[in-house]
Amino acid sequence: MSVATVRLRPGGWFSPGVRKSNKWTGGKNAASVPKRTAKPSAKPSTKPTRNKVARKPLRISALLAALVLFFLRFFGWTLGLLLVATLLGSISLGLVYGYRALTTSTHFAVSNVEIVGNRQLSTPEVLNLSGVAVGMNILEVSLGEVSRKLQHNPWIESATVRRVLPDGVAIDIVEREPFFWVQQGGSLYYADRNGGPIAALELGRFVSLPVLILEDGVEPNWRLMEEWVRAMERLEFPFGFSEVAWLKVEDANILRIHLEDRGMVVHLDLSDWRGHRAIMNQVWEDLRSRGELNNIERLTVMSGKAWVQSKQS
Structure with missing residues (x-):
């Protein structure tokens, strides 16, 4: 029996071509299986698995x-x-x-309808437009259909309808707000801040507003017009919106405003209405302090300057 030459290598004893274990095996030359380092187990995923939901x-x-x-x-x-x-x-x-x-249960019969947001339209008018009646089953009320019926009215810009179980319906409407009167086809109409007609004037629904007159072929700057109207509502000018009898758009940015009670016409350039507002307020206060305000026939504010014209005696 010959003895093979052995060499020492890292990890154990080896004979030529055969890997030996450095562990005592009771006299048997059993080949050892190299140990594998255990990989760290992956952390459990915090994401929800789809399988559990799909099962x-x-x-x-x-x-x-x-x-x-x-x-x-x-x-x-x-x-x-x-x-x-x-x-x-x-x-x-x-x-x-x-x-x-x-x-068919009386427990779900409509007994209360709450309406909010109506100013031009009365509560009975809104209720009649909606088609909702006391005694109807609340589950048979089509919310979308009620909303569509309400928005067919020219005064209603939007309408939100919801059920209030067990026996209530809530209607929240947003009305179009009138700012002017405009003339179309020989009739006067209420118009919004952009001059868009809303509905014809009615005796039972009369609101005094200034008449908006548009020159032929002139398209106003509606953005500046809306800003000016909002400023008038905030009383940022020396006269109120209720004092305006009519206003005429002579150019995209030029307004002629007639104050009937004062017998005065104001020309205003809207291209820089904030700066012109400060000039107008200063001139107005100066004329008032000197007692000359009621004698002014025309006040013009444009291009950063102001001119006044007295009434002829």
Whole structure:
């Protein structure tokens, strides 16, 4: 028996071509399997798995399929199909009767309708437009249909309708706000801040507003017009909006404003209405302090300057 030359290597004793273990094996030259370092286990993911969510409908469908197969195998195909059809029909019939019971129950009869946001339209008018009546079943009220009916009225810009269980309906409307009168086809109409007509003047719904006159072929700068109207509402000018009898748009940015009670015409350039507002307020206060305000026939503020013209005696 010959002894093979051995060499020492890291990790144990090795003979030529054969890997030896450096562990005593009881006299047997058993080849050792190199140990593998265990990889650190991955941290459990915090993301929800989709399988758990998807299993629920699968289990329900599998249960229904198993139930159908049970009926078919136990009772036979003909009787099984008959029982399945009877079961499904009973469920459908129960749902129908349940829905009818809810929609005919006096517990869900409308007894209160809350309406907010109406200023031009009265509460009975809004209620009549909505089609909602006391005693209707609240579950049969179509919220979308009620909203569409309300928005057909020219005064209503938007309408939100919701149920207030068990017996209430809430209607929240946003009306179009009139700022002017405009003339179209020989009739006067209420118009919004952009000059858009809303509805014709009515005796039962009369609001005194200045008449807006547009020169032929002149398109006003509606953005500046709206800013000016808002400033007038905030009383940032020396005269109020209620004092204006009419105003005429002579150019995109030029307004001629007639103050009927004062017998005065004001020309205002809107291109720099904030700067011109400061000039007008200063001139107005100066004329008032000197007692000359009532003698002014024309006040012009444009291009950063102001001119006044006295009334002829």
